[in-house]
Amino acid sequence: MIPVDTFDLKILSALQDDGRLTNQELADLAGLSASQCSRRRMRLEEEKVIAGYHADLSSEALGFGVIAFIQVGLATHSPDNSKRFRTLVNRIDEIQEAYSLTGDADYVLKAVLRDLKGLSNLVNDVLMPHQSVAHVRSSIVLDRLKESSKLPLKDLKAG
Amino acid sequence: MIPVDTFDLKILSALQDDGRLTNQELADLAGLSASQCSRRRMRLEEEKVIAGYHADLSSEALGFGVIAFIQVGLATHSPDNSKRFRTLVNRIDEIQEAYSLTGDADYVLKAVLRDLKGLSNLVNDVLMPHQSVAHVRSSIVLDRLKESSKLPLKDLKAG
DNA sequence: TGAGACGCGCAAGGAGCGTGCAAACGACAC
DNA sequence: GTGTCGTTTGCACGCTCCTTGCGCGTCTCA
Known part of the structure; x- marks a missing residue:
């Protein structure tokens, strides 16, 4: 620090x-x-x-109409399989954020797409068929209350 | 567009x-x-x-050790109650992103905190007791594979 | 008390910015 | 083909902004 x-x-x-x-x-x-x-x-x-x-570009102005959260469960939890999945995720520009989490799913992805066809393509043609992936569940964003990456600096004491 | x-x-x-x-x-x-x-x-x-x-500031360098996703279910779905919840979310700087989603939960929040105590405080002392909120489930981020807000511009044709 | 380290503001030389202008280009009508 | 209009471009110039050197004040510690 x-x-x-x-x-x-x-x-x-x-x-x-x-x-x-x-x-x-x-x-x-x-x-x-x-x-x-x-x-x-x-x-x-x-x-x-x-x-x-x-x-910071406007997704509306540029025609990205769909944001989705995608929960992914891996087929196996071997290091090799994780690595395959990570490589896949890195290759896909539509995936802005990707995390491994405690709780139900192994990973959560946030993706930005032009339309529902784009989401369908990502889920059904790219993620589902990939050997590292066992199951996928996606939720579509209905409304954005807040979207930034600002850190809450006021929580910090000067050191 | x-x-x-x-x-x-x-x-x-x-x-x-x-x-x-x-x-x-x-x-x-x-x-x-x-x-x-x-x-x-x-x-x-x-x-x-x-x-x-x-x-884009480094959360590590500044001592933010915990990222969490928090799923929230509202007590009722009345317009008033939604508005109360949105006001609450806007007031909390630790919440970077907030969306309403299709699927199980009403809302998903992404929060950045200094430590687990900060998360506990947010969930148990701020969100849970709020009148608009019925239930809360949080997942802690174990690993960040990817974190940006870049749009996939290569998907665009020049118009 | 004195020496070193540090952080500060000022000033100057150089880099970067945006506006005016004229030339090049493309579309369209005749 | 040719003339016209609107758009986009590169260049030049005046102005702002950036960064580095310098000297000053303050703090620390022997």
Whole structure:
């Protein structure tokens, strides 16, 4: 865990909201000079506290109409089989997130697709037939209440 | 759905990977001049195809050790009760994503927490006692295979 | 008390940004 | 074929923004 003070937290929080903030804008928000913000930002990038910057694209504007959560059970739990499944998941760009979980299913995937045909294709033609997979259950997202990847920095005390 | 050509797709794809790319770098990647990339980027921002830019922070480096998926069933399905629940969800920064789904549960939440105590607090002291909530089941993430919010732009034909 | 380390703001040189402008291109009508 | 209009492009220029060097103030510890 990397030491981070109140200034860093302000900078991180601001960049989480707007990743293209100017050093001067950052300076105004954090109560520092622009040069100092530049230096701190560079340090946070080098330490990989800031992992990267990404544009957030509108799925609606680009015609991705379906989001689905897919629960997957593996055929066997051998290391080889897990590895096969992970390779498969990595290859599929429609899968944005993939986790192994405690509880019923072995894995949960979150996928973004143009339409239900795309989901059907993913589930029935790609996942189901794969040798590593035993069963699949998908749930379609009806409504998005919230969708971000912001960390709750306010939970942090400056260290 | 907004018209987007091959140049736009290259720009969007590049900015999805690195949101702080320079117009000149964008120009090299897309095969255009820097000024033209600037103009196109501004257009895409105005049209809200680009919804924003965000720094991606390392949860490990910042000491967030627990990710959990929480399935929630509402007490009743009245509009009032849904609204109460949505307000609750919006207030809680630890909840990054929240969706209503087809299938068993009414809602799925994804939460990021410092430790299991934080999860226990969220589930037992915040969600469970809330009047809108009937039952809660949480699954802890054991492993992250993939975690991004990149759209599969290669699925798109330039229009 | 003094020396070293650290973090700060300022200033300057260089890089990047966006607007104006004229040329190139494509579509369409005649 | 040819003329016209609208769109898109690259280039140039003025302006903003970025980063690095420098000197100053503060804190720590011997």
